[in-house]
Amino acid sequence: MRATLPPKPGLYVSGNRLLDALPEADRAGLEADLEIVSLEAHKFTHSVGGVMSHVNFPIDAVLSVVATLKNGETVEVGTVGREGFVESDAALDSPLSQRTSFCQVRGTVGRMSIERFEARMASSATFARLMRRNVRALLFSAQQFAACNAKHxxxxxxxxxxxxxxxxxxxxxxxxxxxxxxxxxxxxxxxxxxxxxxxxxxxxxxxxxxxxxxxxxxxxxxxxxxxxxxxxxxxxxxxxx
Amino acid sequence: MRATLPPKPGLYVSGNRLLDALPEADRAGLEADLEIVSLEAHKFTHSVGGVMSHVNFPIDAVLSVVATLKNGETVEVGTVGREGFVESDAALDSPLSQRTSFCQVRGTVGRMSIERFEARMASSATFARLMRRNVRALLFSAQQFAACNAKHxxxxxxxxxxxxxxxxxxxxxxxxxxxxxxxxxxxxxxxxxxxxxxxxxxxxxxxxxxxxxxxxxxxxxxxxxxxxxxxxxxxxxxxxx
DNA sequence: AGAGCTGCGTACGAAAACGTACCGTGCTGT
DNA sequence: ACAGCACGGTACGTTTTCGTACGCAGCTCT
Known part of the structure; x- marks a missing residue:
């Protein structure tokens, strides 16, 4: 469940492609910052409106970001696997989660505390850039889902x-x-x-x-x-x- | 068409609520950085895949962000007025626009060059934070549109x-x-x-x-x-x- | 072995939306 | 005044999807 990208010898490889795309300098201490956690299907990682304590980088779990409507219906508005992370709000200068996310297909995630995540965002422009570009893709996919739900x-x-x-x-x-x-x-x-x-x-x-x-x-x-x-x-x- | 928020005496007020929410220090030079432009309905501000030259802060125009499908159909995936800006990609470390946006209801926008926008993003944490939190709202609305198109x-x-x-x-x-x-x-x-x-x-x-x-x-x-x-x-x- | 739960097939009437087509109506430019 | 055009009312047959309901099958636990 590791090494989905060709690992450089001697470097820590998380199994999350986003983290693995970081240059060597930004991977220093990554192992210490990540706790590998097994998630069961349908287990929530964050609920809407809550203060986020962690950011999750999927390794072989698949997470869903959902919008919950007032009548209790939920609709998937984003899917995140080893190419991304949740909660994206942390990369947009917010300590609050505006959506609920949960484990769709059981597997493992690399979990980083919000403090460590924010510290990395602040100290490394490369890290911050990669995370924000990932959020950009998440925005793209949410927009695509909007069109998809209307037309397909x-x-x-x-x-x-x-x-x-x-x-x-x-x-x-x-x-x-x-x-x-x-x-x-x-x-x-x-x-x-x-x-x-x-x-x-x-x-x-x-x-x-x-x-x-x-x-x-x-x-x-x-x-x-x-x-x-x-x-x-x-x-x-x-x-x- | 200006002063939609109570203006502080002597301060430049753009009419765009996002810019007007900036603290005094960040509004310095704003007038010089903004070109007020009238947009006719259906006029494009940016097309998908293009290099962005400007960021647009609507004043009383309403802009639409749309996804274009392969068969030529377009679906609105975001609406932006004086509470926001396009193109949001500029706040997510990308010089390329991943969506098309155009003027939906004619009116004026404050236009800022991508260079000045990026300079402000880099030099003011307050400015960058406000822009990113606005992108967060844009992400939220795209997700909401996805659920809305499926259910309503x-x-x-x-x-x-x-x-x-x-x-x-x-x-x-x-x-x-x-x-x-x-x-x-x-x-x-x-x-x-x-x-x-x-x-x-x-x-x-x-x-x-x-x-x-x-x-x-x-x-x-x-x-x-x-x-x-x-x-x-x-x-x-x-x-x- | 039996109870009970979860997963899934299926049916069917109702409602929503589609797509296409045709025609009126009120601007606008000459 | 007239032609041309954009706007949009309307109709209708078709398709998609909904919502609900009922029943069966396979797994699990006792």
């Missing part, structure tokens, strides 16, 4: 979600219930059911009782709307600084 | 848009065609037509050939989904630093 079908959005998640867990298999996917996409469960059927019939995926397996990633990507590729590119660009 | 009806979203725009132009009257509103919301024109009818029948607004007038703002706000209020609060919070 449940099938396209389901395929997008599965493709994105496949990339982030770094594996073709992961676990997620229909109900949860329906909530994330802001649609009804029968809609997800129909989409999953269609995807399974084309041979792109199989699923069984919450266990998904991607059989044909190119086919799945092709079924997904352009938003998959657009967000992928945006995050890739943010890692290049 | 055309009527609610139309009312939200009109309420938001009314606040931003600082007037109960403004101009906008049905076609354009339909594009912004990512829906068909008949949908907007029906929503406008319903809103006019309740007495919240009137419209005639693209000229809208808000008659009963509280009623309009009540018809709008919660996203109106949520975004309003987010931007208000960003102005308080």
């Amino acid at each position: 079908s449940i099938l396209q959005r389901s395929a997008r979600w599965l493709s994105m998640t496949g990339d982030r867990v770094g594996s073709a298999e992961f676990t997620l219930s229909f109900d949860f996917l329906a909530i994330m996409l802001g649609v009804g469960r029968p809609g997800v059911s129909a989409a999953a059927d269609a995807l399974q019939n084309t041979g792109a995926i199989t699923y069984h009782r919450g266990a998904w397996k991607i059989l044909d990633k190119p086919l799945l990507n092709a079924t997904a709307c352009e938003c998959y590729e657009a967000c992928k590119l945006a995050f890739a660009a943010s890692l290049r600084g | 009806s055309i009527l609610q979203r139309s009312a939200r848009w009109l309420s938001m725009t009314g606040d931003r132009v600082g007037s109960a009257e403004f101009t906008l065609s049905f076609d354009f509103l339909a594009i912004m919301l990512g829906v068909g024109r008949p949908g907007v037509s029906a929503a406008a009818d319903a809103l006019q029948n309740t007495g919240a607004i009137t419209y005639h050939r693209g000229a809208w007038k808000i008659l009963d703002k509280p009623l309009l706000n009540a018809t709008a989904c919660e996203c109106y209020e949520a975004c309003k609060l987010a931007f208000a919070a960003s102005l308080r630093g």
